Amino acid sequence: MLSEKTGIHLSIDQGVRLAPILTNETEIGGVRLIDEQVRYSLRFKPEDIAAVRKASQLDLPANIGMSSIKGGQLVLRLGPDEWLLISDLSRALALKQTFATLSSKFTCSVVDISHRNLGFIVHGENAENILNTGCPLDLSLHVFPVGKCTRTVYENTEIILLRKAEHEFHVEVWRSFAPYLSRFFETSVTDKAQIRMGARDDK
Amino acid sequence: MLLIKCPYCEEERPEIEFSYAGEAHIVRPTDPSKMDDTAWAEYLFIRDNTRGVHYERWYHIHGCARFFNAVRDTISDKFIMTYKMGLPRPADVEIAKVKE
Ligand SMILES: [Zn+2]
Numbered sequence: 082m083l084s085e086k087t088g089i090h091l092s093i094d095q096g097v098r099l100a101p102i103l104t105n106e107t108e109i110g111g112v113r114l115i116d117e118q119v120r121y122s123l124r125f126k127p128e129d130i131a132a133v134r135k136a137s138q139l140d141l142p143a144n145i146g147m148s149s150i151k152g153g154q155l156v157l158r159l160g161p162d163e164w165l166l167i168s169d170l171s172r173a174l175a176l177k178q179t180f181a182t183l184s185s186k187f188t189c190s191v192v193d194i195s196h197r198n199l200g201f202i203v204h205g206e207n208a209e210n211i212l213n214t215g216c217p218l219d220l221s222l223h224v225f226p227v228g229k230c231t232r233t234v235y236e237n238t239e240i241i242l243l244r245k246a247e248h249e250f251h252v253e254v255w256r257s258f259a260p261y262l263s264r265f266f267e268t269s270v271t272d273k274a275q276i277r278m279g280a281r282d283d284k
Numbered sequence: 285m286l287l288i289k290c291p292y293c294e295e296e297r298p299e300i301e302f303s304y305a306g307e308a309h310i311v312r313p314t315d316p317s318k319m320d321d322t323a324w325a326e327y328l329f330i331r332d333n334t335r336g337v338h339y340e341r342w343y344h345i346h347g348c349a350r351f352f353n354a355v356r357d358t359i360s361d362k363f364i365m366t367y368k369m370g371l372p373r374p375a376d377v378e379i380a381k382v383k384e
Contacts, residue, residue, distance in 0.1 A: 145292060145293055145294075146293060146295070159348060159349070160292065160347075160349050160350055161292055161348065161350060163348070163349065217285060217298035217301075218297070218298070231293070231347060232301075232346055232347055232348070233297075233346055233347065234300055234301060234346050237300075239346050
């Protein structure tokens, strides 16, 4: 697929064909593919966080498992020295300049992983149940509140999970795993899976 | 489901997110070229295979992606405690305290 916005050819189907549901236009039972995004993996020493925050003007969350959501830009703290930044394409150039400055000032690693991942939005009343068909974490609101994020698994596929709202989750997955993941999503939004999760009354 | 407390995430997380990484506190020899084959093989392959309280490494691979250390009872498969990499091996008294 050719990105109209950047002119870059995105071969999402590297070696594997995406299931027909995997297009941005269609949505199956509360799961939809997110438009093209800019993604950066940031690694730097945790003790530099205040200085990096000041130099980059990025809203870097202070705790592991927390995120900041501002406009079209998400920053997730995944580990002691690891942050993931996801942004809409309009900020691509500005971010590039920010990171050029950063890497000249700090011992850090900044890697553009925009096309390594695909993002899904899982939303609606059933979002928690859909995710819990494959993810072992307790996703109740008091345990996994809005803004919480983490790397975890969904049906043995590694994903990054972020709760954007009570009934809205952002799921990041490596591109080559996306068809597998989307097929599991498809299965879990069917009646059968919902009944198994106790989300619906069996007639 | 077995839950393991990651000392970095400070949360109990499902075992499926972790990967076992062998016995802990095994120090890499500073000058391997000076060692004979027996000693080197011992460092590489020979482990205590403890029955009971065992010090071991775990890797939160599908989480914060950090290695950490754990004390686990190999008989009951119960985790006694976990602690960050680089911290000294907890003394027997500390473990006894946690066990109570
Ligand atoms: Zn962890």
